[in-house]
Amino acid sequence: MxxxxxxxxxxxxxxxxxxxxxxxxxxxxxNFPLDKTIPVIDLSNYDHDPTSTIEQILKAGQEYGIFQxxxxxxxxxxxxxxxxxxxxxHAMPAKDKARECxxxxxxxxxxxxTSSENFPTxxxxxxxxxxxxxxxxxxxxxxxWPQNPIRYREIVGKYTVEVRKxxxxxxxxxxxxxxxxxxxxxxxxxxxxxxxxxHYPPCPEPSLTLGLAKHSDPSLITILLQGNVPGxxxxxxxxxxxxxxxxxxxxxxxxxxxxxxxxxxxxxxxHRVVTNSSVPRTTASLFIYPSxxxxxxxxxxxxxxxxxxxxxxxxxxxxxxxxxxSNRADAKKVHEFVDRYNS
Ligand code: OGA
Ligand code: NI
Numbered sequence: 629m630x631x632x633x634x635x636x637x638x639x640x641x642x643x644x645x646x647x648x649x650x651x652x653x654x655x656x657x658x659n660f661p662l663d664k665t666i667p668v669i670d671l672s673n674y675d676h677d678p679t680s681t682i683e684q685i686l687k688a689g690q691e692y693g694i695f696q697x698x699x700x701x702x703x704x705x706x707x708x709x710x711x712x713x714x715x716x717x718h719a720m721p722a723k724d725k726a727r728e729c730x731x732x733x734x735x736x737x738x739x740x741x742t743s744s745e746n747f748p749t750x751x752x753x754x755x756x757x758x759x760x761x762x763x764x765x766x767x768x769x770x771x772x773w774p775q776n777p778i779r780y781r782e783i784v785g786k787y788t789v790e791v792r793k794x795x796x797x798x799x800x801x802x803x804x805x806x807x808x809x810x811x812x813x814x815x816x817x818x819x820x821x822x823x824x825x826x827h828y829p830p831c832p833e834p835s836l837t838l839g840l841a842k843h844s845d846p847s848l849i850t851i852l853l854q855g856n857v858p859g860x861x862x863x864x865x866x867x868x869x870x871x872x873x874x875x876x877x878x879x880x881x882x883x884x885x886x887x888x889x890x891x892x893x894x895x896x897x898x899h900r901v902v903t904n905s906s907v908p909r910t911t912a913s914l915f916i917y918p919s920x921x922x923x924x925x926x927x928x929x930x931x932x933x934x935x936x937x938x939x940x941x942x943x944x945x946x947x948x949x950x951x952x953x954s955n956r957a958d959a960k961k962v963h964e965f966v967d968r969y970n971s
Contacts, residue, residue, distance in 0.1 A: 634827060649836060654838075660868050689802065696880070697878050701790070702790045702794055709783050731772045737768070740758070754841065755831050760823065792821055792914070795851050799813045812927070817922055818916045820918060826901070831905055839902060845883040847881075888924055888940040890926075924943055925940070926940055948965065
């Protein structure tokens, strides 16, 4: 495992060369505008007005590719406890983190890395450390998760159960909005949820580097807990804008897989992470991924040859995923892959 950024960042006065992005990719400025238009959807309205909640979600997925949800059913206490445990994990000494993440000999159920999984071969590094582990079925993976901080498994176990329920609820509303058959995304299309705990330490020169380069997620949907420190930006009308941190809210990102299945009715948005010089930032993504062998294609009812031709081809998830990783999430390349037979 390569040296974690958090292990040396506090004494760095300047950035090592390998963290300095070329001018066109740097954030440059630091005062990006706060976006106030990304929809914030109150899920507690569903009970008395399901139709309007479904409409809001569909509209947000069509027009923005990202939205926030509040009153979502995951308790504030659990959100706070989970964030605390994630922050405590990343605050541990590097050797303890390495030890806590080396319990799985197959390196599937828990991994710790810095920058990206391509660290050894990438030209430029990102200013982040990452802890990643699948979370379903729990009893298969949890035995390999960290046991320190002491309540990690208990709290993160509960959290993943609750956030998966939330993801399923949102997917069920999307199903209704798109007119797909109930349970369309159950089973293999959502079988492989994974937790990614990002940690971006304070950075001496935030205008020169990124915590994460621009990308859209390779998931069905992603449920992100961004906490209280801003840093996530989305591309809107050719400009980067800041997604406002809202206490206890979750950010929902539409992933490429939902874009394909919905035949472009819902679309993901490119986003990136900038760093700051004053406070550490910890976030947690719960990616809803299909199983590797599942076949991804536009839903038959949303793609009929005459009125609504399929915009995307059929492919196996694992082929998409390895293409996405080897092309470093480049949106143009990803579109070539999914669109290939229609372009
Ligand atoms: C991601 C992501 C945003 C953040 O993990 O895919 O976009 O704010 N994270 O950490
Ligand atoms: Ni993302």
